[in-house]
Amino acid sequence: MSVLNEVIRAHLHYRKQLFKLAKSDLVKTYKGAALGWAWAFIQPMITIFTYYFAIAVGLRSGKPVNGCPYFLYLISGMIPWFYMSGTFTGGAGSIRHYRYLVTKIRYPVCTIPTIVSTSKLMINGVLTVVMLSIFVACGYRPTIYWLQIPIYFLMMYLFFTAWALFAGMLSVMSKDFLHLVQSVKMMLFWMSGILYNVDKVNNHTIRTILKFNPITIVATGYRHSLINKVWIWEDLVTLRNYVIVYVVMVALALWVYKRLIKDIPDVL
Amino acid sequence: MSEKEIAIQLKNVSKKFALFKSENARLKAMLLRKKPEKEKIALNNVSLEIPRGESVALFGRNGAGKSTLLKMITGVIYPTVGYVRVNGRVSALLELSAGFDPELTGRENIYFRGQIMGVSKAEIRELEGEIIDFAELGDYMDQPVRTYSSGMRARLGFAINASIRPDILIVDEALSVGDKIFRKKCNAKVREVLNNGTTFLFVTHSLASAKSFCKRGVVMRHGQIVYDGDIDSAADFYDRMRIES
Amino acid sequence: MKQKFSEKRKIWRDYARAIFLNYISGHPKLNATTYPAYFQQELGISDSHSYAKKMIRQGYLAWQEDDCVALTERGQAAIAEDYMRFFDFASPYVTIYDFLDERERMEEDTSFEATMLSLLLKQMKVRKAEGDDQSVKNIHFDIGALYEGLGYQEDALHHYLMTLYYDISGMEYYDLLVAYVAKKVSRGEAQESFDGVCVEPRVMEGLLRLKEVCTPAMLDKAFGSETIRVNLCSRKDFNALVEDIFNGAYEYDTWMDRFRANFAAMLSYYAKKKR
Numbered sequence: 001m002s003v004l005n006e007v008i009r010a011h012l013h014y015r016k017q018l019f020k021l022a023k024s025d026l027v028k029t030y031k032g033a034a035l036g037w038a039w040a041f042i043q044p045m046i047t048i049f050t051y052y053f054a055i056a057v058g059l060r061s062g063k064p065v066n067g068c069p070y071f072l073y074l075i076s077g078m079i080p081w082f083y084m085s086g087t088f089t090g091g092a093g094s095i096r097h098y099r100y101l102v103t104k105i106r107y108p109v110c111t112i113p114t115i116v117s118t119s120k121l122m123i124n125g126v127l128t129v130v131m132l133s134i135f136v137a138c139g140y141r142p143t144i145y146w147l148q149i150p151i152y153f154l155m156m157y158l159f160f161t162a163w164a165l166f167a168g169m170l171s172v173m174s175k176d177f178l179h180l181v182q183s184v185k186m187m188l189f190w191m192s193g194i195l196y197n198v199d200k201v202n203n204h205t206i207r208t209i210l211k212f213n214p215i216t217i218v219a220t221g222y223r224h225s226l227i228n229k230v231w232i233w234e235d236l237v238t239l240r241n242y243v244i245v246y247v248v249m250v251a252l253a254l255w256v257y258k259r260l261i262k263d264i265p266d267v268l
Numbered sequence: 269m270s271e272k273e274i275a276i277q278l279k280n281v282s283k284k285f286a287l288f289k290s291e292n293a294r295l296k297a298m299l300l301r302k303k304p305e306k307e308k309i310a311l312n313n314v315s316l317e318i319p320r321g322e323s324v325a326l327f328g329r330n331g332a333g334k335s336t337l338l339k340m341i342t343g344v345i346y347p348t349v350g351y352v353r354v355n356g357r358v359s360a361l362l363e364l365s366a367g368f369d370p371e372l373t374g375r376e377n378i379y380f381r382g383q384i385m386g387v388s389k390a391e392i393r394e395l396e397g398e399i400i401d402f403a404e405l406g407d408y409m410d411q412p413v414r415t416y417s418s419g420m421r422a423r424l425g426f427a428i429n430a431s432i433r434p435d436i437l438i439v440d441e442a443l444s445v446g447d448k449i450f451r452k453k454c455n456a457k458v459r460e461v462l463n464n465g466t467t468f469l470f471v472t473h474s475l476a477s478a479k480s481f482c483k484r485g486v487v488m489r490h491g492q493i494v495y496d497g498d499i500d501s502a503a504d505f506y507d508r509m510r511i512e513s
Numbered sequence: 514m515k516q517k518f519s520e521k522r523k524i525w526r527d528y529a530r531a532i533f534l535n536y537i538s539g540h541p542k543l544n545a546t547t548y549p550a551y552f553q554q555e556l557g558i559s560d561s562h563s564y565a566k567k568m569i570r571q572g573y574l575a576w577q578e579d580d581c582v583a584l585t586e587r588g589q590a591a592i593a594e595d596y597m598r599f600f601d602f603a604s605p606y607v608t609i610y611d612f613l614d615e616r617e618r619m620e621e622d623t624s625f626e627a628t629m630l631s632l633l634l635k636q637m638k639v640r641k642a643e644g645d646d647q648s649v650k651n652i653h654f655d656i657g658a659l660y661e662g663l664g665y666q667e668d669a670l671h672h673y674l675m676t677l678y679y680d681i682s683g684m685e686y687y688d689l690l691v692a693y694v695a696k697k698v699s700r701g702e703a704q705e706s707f708d709g710v711c712v713e714p715r716v717m718e719g720l721l722r723l724k725e726v727c728t729p730a731m732l733d734k735a736f737g738s739e740t741i742r743v744n745l746c747s748r749k750d751f752n753a754l755v756e757d758i759f760n761g762a763y764e765y766d767t768w769m770d771r772f773r774a775n776f777a778a779m780l781s782y783y784a785k786k787k788r
Contacts, residue, residue: 002557009560017383024371031371104366105384106343106550173295259299265345266285267294273539279603280651312685313647315715343550351555351603357547386547435547489711494765496714509765 003254007165010108018111018118025119040123041130048078055195065197068227072138076226077194077219079131080156083124084215085185087117091164092171092181099268109264110257113164121157128153135226145225148232152221159214159246166253169260172267192216214249217242273320274355275436275467276341281350283311283336283491310336311347312491320356320435323468325478325499327506328488334471337488338362338438341469356435356467357386364425370414374405374424377413387432395431402457403427404450423450430457437461441472475503521610528609529556531596533564534573534588541581598625604655606636606648626659633659646687646741650679657719666726673719674735674755680712681754683745683776690743694783707776709769710745717758724759745775 011018030036052074056062062070094116101107128149136142171178192198192215201207210216220238224230232239286304288294297304311333318324328334339345340352342360367384368377378399382392400409403424408416416424430437439458462468462481472478478485478499485502487495487509495505533552540546548561558564565582568574573588584592599612607629615632616623633652640648657672686707693703729752736751746754750771757763 006559013560024369027371100366104363174291262346263298280605350605353551355549388544490708492711494711
């Protein structure tokens with residue numbers, strides 16, 4: 001597909017600018033606030049604490065999973081969620097946000113969503129390291145399965161960057177779509193395996209559908225590496241689901257890109 | 269291209285903006301490739317050839333299609349029908365403060381914008397001194413652009429765009445860049461660039477300015493070119509063109 | 514289309530390569546070149562730097578001193594003249610595949626001009642049948658330019674006159690007139706929407722260049738030889754307009770007023786017809 005070729009070449013050619021813009025996007029997000037960078041950690045911590053409190057203390061559902069305390073189980077899913085959540089909506093709004101790159105100068109639009117997804121990834125990289133430190137601090141020494149984490153990290157990045165392109169293009173054309181994305185986000189969160197184990201869901205059909213949720217796939221991958229000690233090829237269902245979901249996402253993103261690219265500067 | 273070096277060529281170019289009842293109607297039509305019900309025609313079958321080194325004034329009232337034409341030449345929007353071919357590096361002094369990343373410093377933005385315009389890093393390095401001198405921003409050069417006033421941004425924008433050795437220079441006279449002294453400097457800079465054989469496209473309402481810089485004049489009306497000839501005749505034509513209410 | 518998909522791919526590759534190599538020969542300093550946007554938009558070359566490197570690898574270009582490249586023999590051979598002429602001609606109405614297809618069908622004269630003329634005349638019929646008057650007008654002009662290049666002045670002038678005929682027909686107001694007849698717009702609105710007609714400067718220039726060969730018979734032949742759905746111009750007006758153009762007496766405002774009056778008359782005519 002020549003569109004795929006075009007998109008990849010644009011990313012290669014503009015990679016330096018991309019990186020600079022991603023860095024600057026990062027800085028912009030946290031600058032200005034008095035606590036600045038600290039918010040990158042405070043926000044996630046508060047979120048995690050809230051969920052932990054509600055589930056483990058309030059609902060008293062926080063049972064250990066596979067011998068691992070619920071707290072660690074929770075953060076192993078929540079940390080990647082922060083990236084996914086940020087890119088899910090941030091990616092959708094990315095092209096609107098960077099409209100000056102579209103309407104005032106000649107810049108490859110297909111790389112704009114990547115700016116946002118990369119900037120969020122960089123923060124998440126740091127958060128991931130923090131998470132791993134917490135694991136170590138709780139007595140969980142690094143195992144060889146931890147080597148999979150960069151792989152799941154990358155898989156997450158690839159999927160959500162494709163999503164960002166898809167959603168970014170559509171959101172320019174339709175504010176309704178942008179709002180839809182914002183509304184659907186939390187639904188996807190609750191219908192994923194972050195707070196609970198999807199495998200324990202009784203209904204077979206529902207379980208199968210939930211396992212196609214890319215958020216579930218990533219969270220499962222993280223847990224396989226950190227807690228369950230499962231190799232990526234040992235859980236073929238999750239792997240297969242990822243491949244299917246990723247290919248579909250990329251195809252959709254490229255199709256939307258091709259259809260709408262010429263009209264984007266007119267609409268913004 | 270062939271022997272006659274053409275800097276800008278438009279052939280049968282039309283630009284139609286589709287009008288839809290709602291955003292979602294537009295999205296649906298575009299994804300499913302349906303024809304729109306109503307269209308606004310910004311450019312209607314425009315054909316134009318500007319050889320290299322020529323200086324052309326573009327006249328026309330607001331809404332005549334001048335800015336659409338310029339955006340097409342700078343590559344920001346695409347034609348609905350027809351070909352737009354531009355040979356060479358285009359520098360447009362239109363939206364001077366556009367294309368800056370507010371978090372980067374002035375100096376970093378020089379590189380950023382240069383790279384976006386297709387100038388190699390080495391070349392920007394050579395030009396950096398000239399740009400900084402021209403912009404007269406002093407210590408602000410190493411401050412993030414978001415701390416600049418709009419005048420400062422315009423000055424930096426002008427300095428960059430005028431210095432990158434463009435093959436084609438587009439100037440919208442409506443921009444006001446700084447105080448009288450700086451404006452004089454800008455005019456001189458534009459002349460210097462033109463003396464190097466740069467192709468020049470000048471959008472202006474001032475006939476006197478046009479005559480002083482350009483040899484050829486093109487008059488646009490309602491998305492079409494209604495006159496194309498030597499600057500004096502074109503200026504006369506534009507002057508005499510009766511304004512219809 | 515006659516060609517198979519794989520053949521088309523090869524044609525496209527050769528075509529894009531020819532245009533690219535020709536461009537490079539005029540801009541040998543690879544790193545200092547700003548590649549034009551139309552490489553991507555029209556030729557599908559999204560990364561010109563890598564494409565240039567590919568050309569070097571494949572032996573069409575070779576490095577010289579100080580970062581310049583030059584065409585090799587192979588490169589020279591790849592710049593087929595017809596591809597270049599086709600590209601320069603830039604007609605939105607025919608593709609390179611159409612061109613090559615047509616050339617195969619030509620029996621005697623397979624020159625670029627002959628092939629293009631044959632092709633454009635066919636396209637004109639197609640567009641005419643579709644009611645696409647603007648394309649027909651543009652094709653007339655392109656044909657005129659081809660004839661002029663070949664030295665066939667009368668034929669060229671005829672086509673330029675045809676282009677003028679279309680220019681002043683008011684064809685762009687066809688939909689408006691239909692809406693008026695169908696009572697969707699009022700008389701006042703219709704008259705308000707009249708924006709004048711535009712005689713393209715390039716048409717006038719063409720006519721001026723060939724005014725020596727013009728005869729009244731040619732004007733007669735041009736006027737009314739093709740039917741257009743709308744015609745704002747009478748035979749008398751047409752002749753007067755051409756005369757004004759030839760004499761350098763063309764006044765934009767005077768003629769716009771005349772066309773506006775003609776348009777008003779046309780509206781009256783349709784108003785009466787309705788009753």
